[in-house]
Amino acid sequence: DVVMSQSPLSLPVTLGQPASISCRSSQSLVHSDGNTYLNWFQQRPGQSPRRLIYKVSNRESGVPDRFSGSGSGTDFTLKISRVEAEDVGVYYCLQGTHSWTFGQGTKVDIK
Amino acid sequence: EVQLVESGGGLVQPGGSLRLSCAASGLTISDHWMDWVRQAPGRGLEWVARSKNKPASYTTEYAASVKGRFTISRDDSKNSLWLQMNSLNTEDSAVYYCATDISGIYSSYWGRGTLVTVSS
Numbered sequence: 001d002v003v004m005s006q007s008p009l010s011l012p013v014t015l016g017q018p019a020s021i022s023c024r025s026s027q028s029l030v031h032s033d034g035n036t037y038l039n040w041f042q043q044r045p046g047q048s049p050r051r052l053i054y055k056v057s058n059r060e061s062g063v064p065d066r067f068s069g070s071g072s073g074t075d076f077t078l079k080i081s082r083v084e085a086e087d088v089g090v091y092y093c094l095q096g097t098h099s100w101t102f103g104q105g106t107k108v109d110i111k
Numbered sequence: 112e113v114q115l116v117e118s119g120g121g122l123v124q125p126g127g128s129l130r131l132s133c134a135a136s137g138l139t140i141s142d143h144w145m146d147w148v149r150q151a152p153g154r155g156l157e158w159v160a161r162s163k164n165k166p167a168s169y170t171t172e173y174a175a176s177v178k179g180r181f182t183i184s185r186d187d188s189k190n191s192l193w194l195q196m197n198s199l200n201t202e203d204s205a206v207y208y209c210a211t212d213i214s215g216i217y218s219s220y221w222g223r224g225t226l227v228t229v230s231s
Binding site (some may be wrong): 001037039041043048049050053054055058060061090092094095096099100101102103104105 | 146148149155156157158172173175208210213214215216218219221222223224
């Protein structure tokens with residue numbers, strides 16, 4: 001089974017400053033079809049998860065461009081260019097190449 | 112507006128059964144792969160089961176933790192998805208979310224979830 005490891009697990013951030021979350025998989029996420037099925041989700045307090053990024057770096061419709069995804073193979077990153085108050089919540093990576101596995105989650109809050 | 116509305120959660124004793132429903136509106140589930148994802152209280156997300164659509168032969172897949180106990184099904188004519196859960200144990204206690212295309216190229220939609228509590 002593929003294990004997804006996120007770091008850090010807790011990320012206090014300053015409003016207006018950048019933030020970065022890492023997600024590493026126990027094996028390559030390159031699918032036999034050539035795609036890499038790595039997604040990022042945001043879960044605000046008391047809300048359902050919302051997908052931000054699919055296939056490593058593609059933003060969902062309506063997601064602000066301050067969110068960006070990058071990476072390849074086994075190492076992936078979600079970056080927020082300038083953190084806003086509404087970005088508080090837990091962020092999860094999800095791999096969909098070998099069945100489906102979420103990371104443990106990274107809690108983002110304001111310093 | 113797309114809506115996924117889960118129902119059927121509640122309190123059940125260990126060893127018992129429960130059937131969750133997901134009613135979709137604003138989208139046609141026949142176009143989508145559908146998932147159940149759960150979240151135990153204060154914990155992270157866990158993928159539970161997937162129902163692929165007709166072009167993918169209606170294939171179903173399950174997490175190892177529920178395989179043999181849970182059954183996902185769909186009725187495209189009713190725009191609905193179900194999760195039959197048998198032999199429940201305390202570790203199955205969670206909010207269960209219905210979602211579309213959690214790892215696809217189409218927009219992913221999620222419901223608000225339904226709470227399942229397994230306790231004696």
